[in-house]
Amino acid sequence: MKQNLIAEEKVFEELKKAVVETLRTEGNAITRDSSLIKDLGAESLDFLDINYRLEQAFGIKMARHFILEHIEEMFGEGSAIDENGQLTEKAVALLKMRYGDTYGDLAGGVDVDDVPSMITAGSMTEGVLEILDSLPEKCAHCGGSSWKTDDGTHIVCGACNEPAIFTSGDDLITSWLSSVQEEKKIF
Amino acid sequence: MMSEDFTDKIVLITGSSRGIGTAIARKFAGAGADIVLNYRKAGGSSQAQAEKLRDEILAMGRRALLVQADIASYESVKGLFRQTADAFGRLDALVLNAAKAPFKPIERLLERDLRALVDVNYLGNIFCIKEALPLLEKSRGSIVFISSLGSRFYNPAYPLGSMKAAMESVVRDCAETLSEKGISVNAVCGGIVKTDSFKVLRQYWEEIDHLPEKFFVEPDEIADTVLFLCGASSRGIRGQTVVVDRGLGNSLYRSKKK
Numbered sequence: 444m445k446q447n448l449i450a451e452e453k454v455f456e457e458l459k460k461a462v463v464e465t466l467r468t469e470g471n472a473i474t475r476d477s478s479l480i481k482d483l484g485a486e487s488l489d490f491l492d493i494n495y496r497l498e499q500a501f502g503i504k505m506a507r508h509f510i511l512e513h514i515e516e517m518f519g520e521g522s523a524i525d526e527n528g529q530l531t532e533k534a535v536a537l538l539k540m541r542y543g544d545t546y547g548d549l550a551g552g553v554d555v556d557d558v559p560s561m562i563t564a565g566s567m568t569e570g571v572l573e574i575l576d577s578l579p580e581k582c583a584h585c586g587g588s589s590w591k592t593d594d595g596t597h598i599v600c601g602a603c604n605e606p607a608i609f610t611s612g613d614d615l616i617t618s619w620l621s622s623v624q625e626e627k628k629i630f
Numbered sequence: 631m632m633s634e635d636f637t638d639k640i641v642l643i644t645g646s647s648r649g650i651g652t653a654i655a656r657k658f659a660g661a662g663a664d665i666v667l668n669y670r671k672a673g674g675s676s677q678a679q680a681e682k683l684r685d686e687i688l689a690m691g692r693r694a695l696l697v698q699a700d701i702a703s704y705e706s707v708k709g710l711f712r713q714t715a716d717a718f719g720r721l722d723a724l725v726l727n728a729a730k731a732p733f734k735p736i737e738r739l740l741e742r743d744l745r746a747l748v749d750v751n752y753l754g755n756i757f758c759i760k761e762a763l764p765l766l767e768k769s770r771g772s773i774v775f776i777s778s779l780g781s782r783f784y785n786p787a788y789p790l791g792s793m794k795a796a797m798e799s800v801v802r803d804c805a806e807t808l809s810e811k812g813i814s815v816n817a818v819c820g821g822i823v824k825t826d827s828f829k830v831l832r833q834y835w836e837e838i839d840h841l842p843e844k845f846f847v848e849p850d851e852i853a854d855t856v857l858f859l860c861g862a863s864s865r866g867i868r869g870q871t872v873v874v875d876r877g878l879g880n881s882l883y884r885s886k887k888k
Binding site for chain 2: 466480484485486488489491492494495498507508515516520524
């Protein structure tokens with residue numbers, strides 16, 4: 444369910460903190476449009492570090508694998524990335540469906556190596572919010588249905604104080620892909 | 631511990647912008663060597679860190695050459711050793727430290743991932759050995775490969791382990807074939823080190839946080855062993871993989887107590 448305990452602004456602040464600690468950059472240089480790779484100099488190992496910090500901050504599990512990897516795993520090698528290392532039309536359609544304009548004017552034929560640089564501070568923030576919005580209706584421990592946060596980043600049960608259990612980033616992506624495939628039969 | 635003197639020796643360390651590679655470069659520079667640093671990706675955080683390390687080595691009064699090269703590309707490796715030869719005219723030690731791998735169970739890797747795994751972590755190292763040979767023959771130098779416990783134990787989502795195992799076997803073979811040229815070849819198998827790669831491991835293996843602190847190896851401890859294997863005191867060791875893991879691999883039993 445959509446949660447309203449942690450605002451977008453708070454998530455963005457925590458993301459900035461994670462980026463600053465990982466890349467040792469200036470926090471005020473980071474805007475929602477900043478590309479983590481192009482503008483801030485992040486590399487693949489840095490993403491794991493940033494993800495880890497966000498996981499600790501919010502008690503969530505970020506996606507370990509990008510949506511393109513999930514598409515290929517679910518629908519076969521070549522379904523998202525062709526033999527020349529370029530995005531397929533179907534992959535582009537799925538990316539647009541899921542992320543809207545986050546990735547700018549994405550088109551088939553884009554080199555897959557150029558995709559990660561389209562990840563921005565804003566799109567990472569959205570990713571965290573989506574996971575937070577998987578907050579269950581009821582607490583898995585006591586069945587209580589009130590949630591609260593004491594520190595502003597960790598959501599706990601209002602009755603028993605146990606931490607909320609969110610859906611993982613990877614599970615959110617794969618269940619979204621399954622439902623889109625069910626509905627639209629893309630592959 | 632007083633390490634051996636490497637004054638005026640030239641040491642090349644692949645993947646030296648981070649973690650263990652950086653520690654090895656510092657240690658060699660501290661022992662008097664001039665250093666060839668290498669990183670893969672231009673324009674990112676690796677380059678920035680490698681440049682900082684180069685400046686640090688220059689400030690120690692040593693020479694340092696920084697070369698961008700992706701060891702998975704044979705052309706790129708040729709360029710790396712051409713630049714080394716042009717700048718220093720010799721090479722005394724090659725440390726094969728660079729590695730890159732996806733974090734997924736091996737059966738879930740796509741064909742592309744599998745080929746990249748082999749390209750970087752197996753072929754890339756062999757390209758480096760081949761290109762280093764003319765220089766190492768002249769200096770009767772050393773090759774040290776950096777392995778990890780993944781070569782012999784299961785780690786979740788760590789397909790790199792199989793490549794480390796393959797390379798330990800390459801080390802044994804090359805040690806024999808290159809011994810007549812006076813080149814020594816050995817490996818150091820590191821335990822769990824708190825470098826960037828550890829941050830990854832932690833994401834797939836949450837229990838790792840319960841591992842007692844005493845088992846975590848310092849990059850410096852691995853570097854010391856690399857220097858030992860490149861020095862004269864290790865002359866009797868050939869084609870071996872020395873495990874530096876603070877005993878983590880010795881015991882199956884772990885007490886529940888921290």
